Amino acid sequence: MALSLSADEEDYDSESEQQQAANRPKPKIGAVAAVKLPSNRSASGARRRRTRCRKCEACLRTECGECHFCKDMKKFGGPGRMKQSCIMRQCIAPVLPHTAVCVVCGEAGKEDTLDEDKFNVMLMECSICNEIVHPNCLKVKDASGVVNDELPNCWECPKCNYAGKSGKQKRGPGFKYASNLPGSLLREQKAVKEEGESMSMSATKRKPERDETPRYRPEEREPLHRHPPVLSPSTLPRPRPEDKLRKKRKLFDDDEEEDFSMRKKIKTEEDQDEEVDVEEKDFFRHVLERRSRVDDPEEAEYRNDEDAKTSPPLKTPLLDSDQSHCSSPRAGPSSEGGSEPQEKGPRPKLRRKRRLPNKELSKELSKALNQEIQKTEDCLANENRQPLKVEPESENEEPRRGFRNGSDLLGGERPHLRTKEMNGTPWELRHFYPSQITPLGFNRSSPGPRPLPPLSPPKCVQMERHVIRPPPISPPPDRLPLVAGKTHTVQREIWMKIFGHLTHRELCVCMGVCKTWNRWCCDKRLWTRIDLNRCKSITPLMLSGIIRRQPLSLDLSWTNISKKQLSWLINRLPGLRVLLLSGCSWMAVSALCTSSCPLLRTLDVQWVEGLKDAQMRDLLSPPTDNRPGQLDNRCKLRNVVDLRLAGLDITDASLRLIIRHMPLLSKLDLSYCNHVNDQSVNLLTAAGTTTRDSLTEINLSVCNRVTDHSLTFFKRCGSICLIDLRYCKQVTKTACEQFIAEMSVSVQFGLKEDKLLQKLS
DNA sequence: GCTAACGTATTT
């Protein structure tokens, strides 16, 4: 796979030597070495340093001012020694410098010309020999290059390819991707790559994915009723794990055991299709799983989902390459090049997928996003987000035991949950109320039995095997290419309207049709909400799929996502509005402490194990080491409007923080919070608090310490529309009626249910 | 000439 790291060893040998000399602080011979660099450039070895594309989302952002590297910068009061780009601004697709020229003809790239065949006149840098050439200038015409679709203007040139050289550095040069960042996934990828992978990676050999001790073991079972009675992905015909692994290896590995040089030779279009589809299919498998669920009321709200429940399982074969009759030349999900319908026949060997001009759309999306952020964050200067860095996975060795054999359908919550209480309520008691009592759906996840999250967590190894793909940069093709160079008359936007009526499941099927559809169906407009609630495990593939689709709403509830994964994700979802993490571990949720989600409106952390006052403080506290005047010391979650804290052991201490740091808070779910009492309500509604006026809905159901007295406090709330006191033992119906009577002077309330007060509009 | 920051070496 193509994860090359910026500092990959051998490829840089020659340069390394120079740099070794150059960089070594003691003998100051840097200048000499530096002068040498360019002279070598054309010979294999020295490489052109890449530079920002200036177009990607990352490049367009401002510095976050909070990351490690920002803090080092002089402008943020740091010493300026590290000289690294802001983490949020690491370019997704670093380009060759403008000064780069063809080693043969000495001229620059000419892809901006009107020339139809841009590929042959653009500069291509070989990731093996580092030569930069116009493909047209190459004499070796019968050999073919292998275009690296991860990096602009990068390939394995025909010479190297012909010579059977293998590129360790599939990613191509210059692909830094935050490899030197603390916590960067790439580090692990590298590490694992170095240690060599085995096809038959055993579970024991895998690195544990989670940062913490796993919360459950495979033998733990999920309660039967947690599983939808619908088809499960595991019933789908799918490649055997080993087949898939093989395929992945073929496509992505850069270890060259066996016949690597053969394998890597030429990638046909079919290969690409396969590559695309395998990945997307797998992503969808999970999504479909979600879409097929029927026990979540919001499923229906999201999309009228009948078909998701009833339609036949997605057939793997349908997505296989042979189905791609479409002549759309390129356009994998990862490849921008796909936008151009004019791939010419005689160069089928070139696995050409790289970006081509016309970046209007992506630019626009970027712009829109930025504007949005700007809008929401008017007064905030420094919140930024990480660009997309994607690294799918292979997930192969995770045969989805649970769903398949049904054994996991049987009994058992996680022991620790069953055995002991959370927030003082014995776990068993929490099962008392069926999910239906959840009021008005704003308590999104039902306080029903805590489903046990997925089985074994995703493994780092899985991530590491996968290529890291930047998101498509150029827009997808506007029309569907047909055979003989023609295009379909119907334009993309029309297609998009049609696709808009499809379920995710159906989109998935469409993605298997051809590359153009594949690309179109991945449009983020079609994926504003991605639901992986209770997904067995969050795999790197899913992560990359999510990033690619840039959802506004992401449900990861009751998954065993790890901190690193979550952190990685949210850093790459700058537009995320809704994040549902109920039932996840605190360890995972703590990713929110270090990442910021400026646009996040809804945060669901109900039933998060281990989330108490101290953790709440970490979550809500502004960065501690701010430098005056420079950094934003507001809460990272300050724009949260809807906060779901059901089932947490939090006290007034947390509420004070919430009051202080979430000025926009409108909906608050504190159900099943046994420490919440009248004083808490008093706090929330006290004079001078923002919550007093901002709160519109509050859920205090099953808060046994709340009494009638709380109702008098709620009279102060100017905007309150819904007060859920159901199952509060100390709240009487009489008090509710009295509340209604007293409020009726100004606002008419009614009892929608016993102790469920709702404003009548 | 200046700033940003890439890519690797060195230190922790």
Add this chain to the structure above:
DNA sequence: AAATACGTTAGC
């Protein structure tokens, strides 16, 4: 292995 340091390149 991760964090840090820094020579040097790229852009303006």
